[in-house]
Amino acid sequence: MKKWLDPLATAWLGISTHKLRSSLTILGIVIGIASVITLMSIGKGATAQILSNIQSMGANLITISGGASSGYGGVRSAGGSTQTLTMEDAEAIAEQVSNVSAVAPSSSSNLQLVVGSNNTNSQVTGTTPEYMSVNNLKLASGAFFSEQEYERGAKVAVLGSSVAETLFGSANPIGQQMRMGTIIVTVTGVLESKGAGFNSPDDAVYIPLTALQQTVAQPRTAQGDRIVSSITLTVSDQAQTQNVIDAITNLLRTRHRLGVGVADDFNIMSVEELVSTLSTVTGTLTLLLGAIAGISLLVGGIGVMNIMLVSVIERRREIGILKALGATERDIWGQFLIEAAFLTFSGGIIGIIVGWGVALVIDLTGLMTTVVSADIVVLAVSVSVGIGLFFGFYPAWQASRLNPIEALRSE
Amino acid sequence: MIRLQDITKIYPMGNRELTVLWGITLNIEKGESVAIMGPSGSGKTTLLNLVGCLDTPTSGSYYLENSEVSRLSSGELAKIRGQKIGFVFQTFNLLPRLSALANVELGMRYCGGGDHHQALEALASVGLSDRANHRPSELSGGEQQRVAIARALVKSPPLILADEPTGNLDSRAGEEVISILTSLRSEQGVTLVMVTHDNNVAHHCQRIIHIKDGQVVMEESV
Numbered sequence: 001m002k003k004w005l006d007p008l009a010t011a012w013l014g015i016s017t018h019k020l021r022s023s024l025t026i027l028g029i030v031i032g033i034a035s036v037i038t039l040m041s042i043g044k045g046a047t048a049q050i051l052s053n054i055q056s057m058g059a060n061l062i063t064i065s066g067g068a069s070s071g072y073g074g075v076r077s078a079g080g081s082t083q084t085l086t087m088e089d090a091e092a093i094a095e096q097v098s099n100v101s102a103v104a105p106s107s108s109s110n111l112q113l114v115v116g117s118n119n120t121n122s123q124v125t126g127t128t129p130e131y132m133s134v135n136n137l138k139l140a141s142g143a144f145f146s147e148q149e150y151e152r153g154a155k156v157a158v159l160g161s162s163v164a165e166t167l168f169g170s171a172n173p174i175g176q177q178m179r180m181g182t183i184i185v186t187v188t189g190v191l192e193s194k195g196a197g198f199n200s201p202d203d204a205v206y207i208p209l210t211a212l213q214q215t216v217a218q219p220r221t222a223q224g225d226r227i228v229s230s231i232t233l234t235v236s237d238q239a240q241t242q243n244v245i246d247a248i249t250n251l252l253r254t255r256h257r258l259g260v261g262v263a264d265d266f267n268i269m270s271v272e273e274l275v276s277t278l279s280t281v282t283g284t285l286t287l288l289l290g291a292i293a294g295i296s297l298l299v300g301g302i303g304v305m306n307i308m309l310v311s312v313i314e315r316r317r318e319i320g321i322l323k324a325l326g327a328t329e330r331d332i333w334g335q336f337l338i339e340a341a342f343l344t345f346s347g348g349i350i351g352i353i354v355g356w357g358v359a360l361v362i363d364l365t366g367l368m369t370t371v372v373s374a375d376i377v378v379l380a381v382s383v384s385v386g387i388g389l390f391f392g393f394y395p396a397w398q399a400s401r402l403n404p405i406e407a408l409r410s411e
Numbered sequence: 412m413i414r415l416q417d418i419t420k421i422y423p424m425g426n427r428e429l430t431v432l433w434g435i436t437l438n439i440e441k442g443e444s445v446a447i448m449g450p451s452g453s454g455k456t457t458l459l460n461l462v463g464c465l466d467t468p469t470s471g472s473y474y475l476e477n478s479e480v481s482r483l484s485s486g487e488l489a490k491i492r493g494q495k496i497g498f499v500f501q502t503f504n505l506l507p508r509l510s511a512l513a514n515v516e517l518g519m520r521y522c523g524g525g526d527h528h529q530a531l532e533a534l535a536s537v538g539l540s541d542r543a544n545h546r547p548s549e550l551s552g553g554e555q556q557r558v559a560i561a562r563a564l565v566k567s568p569p570l571i572l573a574d575e576p577t578g579n580l581d582s583r584a585g586e587e588v589i590s591i592l593t594s595l596r597s598e599q600g601v602t603l604v605m606v607t608h609d610n611n612v613a614h615h616c617q618r619i620i621h622i623k624d625g626q627v628v629m630e631e632s633v
Contacts, residue, residue: 013509017508320504321504321505324465324504325492325518325562326490326494326520326521326522327521328486328489328490329489405460405465405466408465408500408504
C-alpha cells in the first residue's frame with residue numbers, strides 16, 4: 001500500500017468500525033448539504049424564471065412614462081399623474097436619437113368591453129403599429145393593426161388571450177364586433193398567452209391611438225401637443241442602452257424646457273436596468289435561503305465534533321498504542337482530522353446527490369423551477385470539508401495531546 | 412546501549428508529589444538481555460517507560476546509543492520510539508479491528524514504512540504465517556502476544572522492551588513467548604529489557620535487576 005494512502009486507510013477503519021454512528025453523523029451533514037443545494041437551487045430557479053419573464057418583454061426595451069421622477073429611494077408622485085409626454089416627443093426621439101429602432105407612443109384608458117351578454121373592464125392601450133414589435137408581442141391568430149388602419153383611425157382591436165376568452169369563450173373572436181366605451185370595434189387579432197407575470201399583455205387590449213381618441217378625448221398641452229401616457233422604444237444595439245437613455249433624457253429636458261436643477265418630468269426605465277435590479281434582489285434572496293439551510297449544516301458540523309470527541313475518548317488506548325509505535329502528535333492529529341473531513345466529505349457528496357435529486361423532483365412537479373449550478377456544488381463540497389476540518393480540529397488536537405502512558409493504561 | 416544516570420521521576424498528585432524513582436543509575440550493554448523485577452509499585456514499569464522514551468525523567472540523564480534523550484521534545488521522542496524501540500505489552504495491545512498482518516504492518520508505519528513481505532516475514536518468524544488474516548479476537552493469548560512481538564520486531568529495532576510479556580498467558584504459551592524473545596537476542600543481537608514478576612521468566616535473561624521503592628536493591632547475573 002502506498003504510504004500516503006495509510007492515513008486514509010486508517011481513517012476508513014475508524015469510520016467503518018462504528019458504522020451506525022458514522023452513518024448518523026454523515027446523515028447530519030447530508031441533510032445540511034442537501035438543504036443548502038435544494039434551497040439555493042430554488043432561489044436560483046426563481047431568479048432565472050423572473051428574469052426570463054421580464055426578458056420576454058424584450059431585453060432591449062425602454063419605457064418612458066410621464067410624471068415626476070425622484071429616482072430611487074425618494075417619494076415618487078404618482079407615475080403618469082403629470083401628463084408631460086407627447087406624440088411630438090415620440091417623433092423627435094425617433095428622428096433625433098441614434099440606435100433607436102422603433103418608437104411606440106401609447107395612451108391607456110380603462111374601458112368597458114361588451115360582447116353580447118359578456119362584459120369586462122380592461123386596460124385599453126391606444127398606440128401605433130410599432131408597438132407590437134417594440135413590446136415583443138406575438139399573435140396567436142389574426143393580425144395587428146396596420147399603418148393604414150392607424151392613419152385612418154380604423155376601429156379595430158387586438159385582444160390579449162385572457163380578454164379574448166372572457167368575452168368570446170371558445171368562439172373565434174376574429175372578425176367579431178364588440179362595444180368599447182362609446183364605439184364599436186372589430187377584433188382583428190388575438191395575442192399569444194405569455195402567462196401571468198410582470199405587466200402581462202394577456203389582460204390588455206390594443207387599438208390604434210387614432211381610434212382610442214374617438215371614444216376618449218386626447219388631452220393636449222398648452223402648446224397644442226398631443227399628450228400620451230407613455231412611450232416605449234427598442235434599442236438596436238443593447239450595448240448602447242445607457243447612451244440612448246442619456247440622449248433621450250437630454251432631448252426631453254430640452255423639449256420640455258427644464259432648466260438646470262429642475263427634476264425630470266418623465267421617467268425612463270430600461271428592462272436591462274430592471275433585470276439588474278431584480279437580479280440583485282433575487283441574489284440576496286438566494287443567499288438568504290442558503291444561509292437558512294446553512295444553519296442545519298452548522299448543526300451537522302457540531303454533530304461531527306461531538307462524535308469525534310466521543311471517538312477520541314473511546315480510542316484512547318489505540319492512540320496510546322500508535323504513540324508507542326512512534327506516532328508523533330502530528331500523525332495522530334492528522335489521522336483524526338482526516339477522519340472528520342472524510343465524514344463530512346462523504347456527507348457532502350451524498351448531500352449533493354440528494355439535494356440535486358430533490359431539486360430535480362421539485363422541478364419535475366412543475367411547482368417551481370430549480371437550477372443547480374456548478375458554483376453551488378463546489379461551494380457545498382468545500383463547505384462540508386471545511387466543516388470537517390473546523391469541527392474536527394479540537395477533537396484531533398485533544399487526541400494528539402494524550403499522554404501515551406495514560407492512554408495505554410486506559411481500558 | 413542504555414545508560415541511566417541518577418534518574419528520578421516525581422509525579423504531581425494533586426498538591427503533593429509522588430516520587431516513584433529515587434536516583435537510578437544503570438548500564439545495559441548492546442545485545443544484553445535484562446529482566447527488571449520487583450514488587451508492585453516499586454517503579455519498574457515507570458523505569459521501563461522512561462527507557463522506552465514514553466516518558467521523560469524529572470532529573471538525571473538518559474543516554475540511548477550514546478545520545479542524550481532525556482530532554483528531547485515529545486515529537487523527537489516519538490521518532491526514537493518509531494525507529495529504535497519495539498514494545499511488547501502485558502495486554503498485547505493489538506488493534507482489535509485489524510488483522511494480525513495489518514497489526515504487524517502498523518509497526519512499520521512510523522519508521523519510514525515497509526512492505527507487505529516484511530510483515531509476513533515477521534509473522535513467519537513467530538510461527539504465525541497461517542494466522543495472518545485472523546483478527547486478534549480469533550487468536551489465543553499466546554498467538555496474540557506473538558503477533559505483538561512480530562509488530563515490535565518488524566522494523567528491526569536495536570531495543571525491545573517487554574512489560575510483563577507473559578503476565579496474561581498460561582505457562583506453556585509464556586514459555587513460547589520467552590523463547591522467541593530470547594532467541595531474538597541471541598540470533599539478531601537485539602537488546603532486550605523486560606519487566607516481570609515471574610522468577611522463571613526472569614532467569615531466561617542474562618542479568619536480573621531487582622528494584623524496590625524506586626531504587627535498585629540488587630543485581631544478579633544468571
